[in-house]
Amino acid sequence: MPIVILLLLIAATALAAFLWLRAPDLPAAELEARFQSPQDHWLDLGDGLRVHYRDEGPADAPVLVLLHGYGDAYSTWEGWAAALRAGHRVISLDLPGHGLTAAPAGTQIDREAQARLVLRLAEALKLPRFVLAGNSMGGGVAWQAALLAPQALRGLVLVDAAGWPMPATTPSLAFRILAHPWGRVLLERIDNRPLIRQALRAQVGDPALITDEVVDRWALYQRYPGHRPILMSVAPGAQAPVTAERLAGLQLPTLVLHGELDPILPLEHSRRFAAAIAGAELIVYPGIGHLPQREIPARSAADVAAFVARLTAVP
Structure with missing residues (x-):
């Protein structure tokens, strides 16, 4: 077969695949109506930033604020909320570019900017000192917020948290695909269900936990207006890594949780967090991957509840 014909066939196949997978944004009102509950709220912080959060549990109970990872949403914490809301006020929010939070064009994923947003939300809601927990990217935002405003926090929970230099593979x-400019252009325009399914199933100890409903929800949140350009702004390794010296000054009770089988962020990262933060406790979950809050929600939430109980027992 002449090379020209072969190249034309490849190009035609690629075009057909793109047209088949192409998926425009969905109306914000449609997605909000589909997923919202009586516990869902939005806070307008101005300049096109409208933050979605879910607020569950007694208003006067110890407060937990929960931050999801890259591409995820508040819904990753539903297992924790179900286990904790009887005795805690549980606030799970969507960072810009995720879930049901509206953000202005040009917003980029930036750890310090996200941390400042979390602190603004806490101030606007007039939260008392709270425990801040984050998974993966959200863990990186959590420790950054702790460094910026330790006086606002009662404790810190890092769940397979980002911050140290990323592994090469x-x-x-x-x-x-994100590592290539053409890949970013493609991912901004298509239905990413196949990639989401592959990525999530590779991250957890039991791939059967990643159901079609989980994948569909991730994919629909990505189609909230303006989300995909924000998601494509991420540059793995571009955020300045944390250092033991920066963490050494953090005088804050800290619980570090990590799935032993995490293929995204190795256990050594959480060991380094626990070693750098004075008094930090490390709990490792055998057979669990990158998302303990999804994989073993009851068990990991119980560890967090015990941690919070120890904090509230101190006058």
């Missing part, structure tokens, strides 16, 4: 095909 990743099991996620989506992250490998």
